[in-house]
Amino acid sequence: MADRRHRAPSRSVPPPQARDKLAFLLALVPWLLEHDRVTVQEAAAHFGVSDDEIRSSVSLVALSGIPGSTSTYQHEDLFDIDWEAFEQDDEIAITQHVAIDDAPRLSAREAAALIAGLQYLQALPENADSAALKTLVGKLSRGASSEPSQLAVAGGADDALLQLVGRAVAEGHRVRFGYLNSRGELEQRDVDPLRVESIDADWYLRGWCHLRQALRTFRFDRMSDLVVTGSPIEHDASEVRLPDSLFEPSEEDLVVTIEAAPEVIGLLADYIPDGALTSEVGDRIRTTLRVSHYHGLKRLIAGMPGTVRVIAPEQARRAVAEWAAAGRARYA
Template structure:
């Protein structure tokens, strides 16, 4: 005697219906018996579900159901031959797709992520890129993201952080001076597209932050680090001021204020002026303003001192002259 299947609860029915629609869409034609066997339900339950699908849909612009807003099936085939054929689909057919350009941009971003050392599961990223390519409205452009000059340094530094060994390198500071440093690497961090190493600098006898694109002649050593993360306190902010910093008066868009929060000295005045805020920032050198202003084009104006304005103005003029 055949075992009777237990009646479906409301939750089971909903899950069944949600799974049945894409199952039928993937098949041009399927018998009631085959579909019932696939879902483990009685054939009568399967027929009831198909009849329910045929009166389901999405209301159109009039907020009422019209003929084209409902699913439809080949009724004669269903009633006479116990075959299910969907003849009209709604909602799912109209789901938005990425354009070829959008898919290409996302794939480029995923290629960049797959190149970073921390993203070890590259099979998952590769699978997602393939799905994006298949699901786009057109074939995305073939492209490749070249590795950056810091990729090799990233690998070496991450290994040193994990192994607890010191690093040696030449460092170009913001004043354009080269110095040989020996550092206990404690943490590697990124801000936008830039990577930074934070560690104990044996030359300065203090915690320092180093930008990776200013590091050269990097060498891993077998010397164990002197200071471990538990031995020192890493500041909450990535950029720490020093007594030698220069103060620059600026006017910045209020919406961009959080982007430069690390550069604003503690206790600095913030004066609102419409949609802008007047305050000041600290920099190691006036030439360091170039990068800050370039990253917030149109949102930051240097107000003083005159030397700071001159440094930024000369840099901007030199860039504009290249287009003349």
Template sequence: MPDKRHRAPARSVPPPQARDKLAFLLALVPWLLEHDRVSVAEAAAYFGVSEEEIRASVSLVAMSGVPGSTSTYQHEDLFDIDWTAFEDDDEIAITQHVAIDDAPRLSAREAAALIAGLQYLQALPENADRTAIRALVEKLSRGASAAPSQLAVAGGPESEVLGLVRRAVADGRRVRFAYLNSRGEREEREVDPLRVESIDADWYLRGWCHLRQALRTFRFDRMSDMVVTDAPIEHDASEVRLPDTLFEPTSSDLEVTIEAAPEVIGLLADYIPDGALTTQVGDRIRTTLRVSHYHGLKRLIAGMPGTVQVVAPEQARRAVSEWATAGLARYA
């Protein structure tokens, strides 16, 4: 007769670690509170665990809580469930919960700001999983301390062009378009699209330009005849380092000295080169900008009326002044 002491023990699934149990409980309790009353079978199917594990976890929750003012666990300091429904009908219903409502919640204004940012992200072509973003917007709306303001973020570039760029990014295809450069010259460009970004009302495509063999930034309102080609992209966002700033300085950039109100300096950060000398002049800050051409400078200054003044060179001052004078004359 074999000696049972040397028989190999039956293999079993190792019990979950304490950290895994805690993570599971932290997910289980909010889910139960959100669903009011559910069966053990429904909870087990949702979390992908056995019904016995759900029963054990619910029993543990019912013995959990926070010490009250007496530093002891009184009845009102503990979770409680509908024990009759749990034991007789295999249903879970939390009848008392503690500490959950004490967790910090977003204010209505904070939630609205985050929702606005998510709506903006939905316009970017690399965010293909827009369902996940919509689900997050709904969670933010439900989880705020009050109903967030109803708002909508202004749309991006023309939907047809944006739709083509989004399709090119999703399919990994190169785009071809006509582009009006800063010198007013029309060029044919083929680009591997990487990212769409915006500054104020202007939208830009960042991508690898096959004509220049470098990373370039293109304004949507200067692009025309957009076509998604059959050629696959040779560079994607995972292998091309996209700088934090939208515009990268080049040796051909023009330097312009400006004086600006302190509150708008942050809006000019993309144009201020590293190491630029900054001095206080009265209530203004004097610093240097780098721009590729004066046409862009005119638009930049016009977008911040009364807060930015061009100091030098004279050619830049004249370009901005003439442009503003011409605009004013149209209202005469």
């Protein structure tokens, strides 16, 4: 066995707990199999642990396995390593492994679905050039039971606008655009863009509105003729508190009375203002919502068919009814 007295001392690392040790081994073994033969120092640098921790873990792996039909451990039931390389050259090479190939693997369809989701995430401004997402896509492609279908996430109508707004957020430049407010009036807005967020297929810009002198949320499909100005923003995310909830009440909000099945009330929590009067009407719950415009209300109600009914005002009832009628007419 090689004399290790001349090796550089390992970094001082607190001993891991049993659960952490198991999680580490579950990550270490597939990595070693993927890299064929690596040094102890390379593995330690990759996982951010001490050299001695890697040596201890590899020794433990070599004592692990699954008992065979005799309920005792035979040589082929255990992991094994190239001990000569490990003890003399500090190299790790797994020469025998068990159970790893028997682990459940994603089907080609499951992997393709996950890859599509990752491609969507890669399109978001905050994930541009994310090495972690690219690596994960590669692992999913290689780790499926068969080759996943080749697919791509199609761009939406908001993609060009998303790129412009994302650039403005990254560069800290003010944007100017026309905005259709809740009353259907087109207003010119100058906004310091702070964050881009999405709910399902809808995109929103959160920023400081110079017209209202307050934080506002703007929906992409109500914005028009957006330009990125050369003016730097006056309010940034460090001085403007962005609430956790995407929708914050404002004086411009529209109040709508609805009746909903009890099981969907929780899904409407973001729209129900604090102190809203709530009562039972038969098997339904009557309460009020605050929405920025009726277009958003239409989409909200359409997403809960048969469980939510608009009671008042009449303009809201009419907007939702016309939306539903237009949708039904397309199937005629």
